[in-house]
Amino acid sequence: MSSVFSLLDEKLQKELEKRSWQPTPIQESAIPQIIAGSDRLLIAPTGSGKTLSAILPVINRCLVEQWEPLSILYVTPLRALNRDVDRRLQEIGESVGLRVGLRHGDTTQSERAKQVRKPPDILITTPETFQLMFTGKNLRELLKTVKAIIIDxxxxxxxxxxxxxxxxxxxxxxxxxxxxxxxxxLSATVGNPHQVAKWLSSDGEAIIETGKRVTEIVVETAFPETIDETGGI
Known part of the structure; x- marks a missing residue:
């Protein structure tokens, strides 16, 4: 495989070849930087492949570095997006031996308990449910092993x-x-990308593939970049 996909683990390469997928411009730009562990804001139009631009290199890190579950969080603001991402991640995750879970307000108690007993490698959730995970002892233990978070x-x-x-x-x-x-x-429409990248991470940088629409937003940080967690959560 003579593209940026050649940087990926052999299991991922085989899956991509089976699907006859070719890298898009945003994937060519983003995958090497994310594999290297960099914090990045990916801005590209809908349908450009930006979701896979984040998912593929993070899954690659999980495989190569042998991350233990729970290792990857995928946060989306809408439950409809949760379901769409869950479908795509299930397909890719299962093909390389990773378990994918979905957790939001409608997740059953039995499924929640199962996630604690046998954590998935990747958990898809909402911002609100992500916050609630800090309130339970068992869930806090799960969060200790997280190595990467993708925010859609x-x-x-x-x-x-x-x-x-x-x-x-x-x-x-x-x-x-x-x-x-x-x-x-991940975003399709940010008009002030470098400011938003710094909101995401002090080390964050934006990778931009030009689209037609942009949205200028005002970013206000209500909390410090780091906090003292010695008091427990």
């Missing part, structure tokens, strides 16, 4: 109260794990 529809979150809460959650996550957690944001 960043333009809907960064300038809102949900964005302030998510910013706090990101800081709490790193304080809880004691390690750097890779942060990746």
């Amino acid at each position: 529809e960043v333009h809907d979150l960064a300038a809102s109260e949900r964005g302030w809460q998510l910013s706090l959650g990101l800081s709490r996550l790193e304080a809880l794990s004691g390690n750097k957690v890779q942060r990746i944001g």
Whole structure:
């Protein structure tokens, strides 16, 4: 495979070849940087392949670095997006031996208990459910092993109260794990990408593939970049 996909684990390469997928421009730009562990905001039009631009290299890191479950969080603001992402991630995850879980307000108690007993490698959730995970002892233990978080529809979150809460959650996550957690944001419509990239992470940079629409947003950070977690959560 003589494209950026050649950087990926052999299991992923075989799956991509089976589907006859070819890399898109945003994937060519983003995959090497995300494999290297960089925090990035990916901005590209709908249908450009930006979701896979984040998913593929993070799954690659999980396989190559042998991350233990739970290792990847995928946060989306809408449950409808949860279901769509769940379908795509299930297909890719199962093909390389990774388990994918979905957790939001409608998730049954039996499924929630199952996720604690046998954590998935990848968990898809909403910003609100992500925050609630800090309130339970068993769930906090799960979060300690998270190595990467992907945040979809960043333009809907960064300038809102949900964005302030998510910013706090990101800081709490790193304080809880004691390690750097890779942060990746996805959006189709951000008019001030570099400011939003810094909201996502102090080390964040934007990767942009030009689209027709942009949305200028005002970012306000209500919480510090890092917090002291010694008091427990």
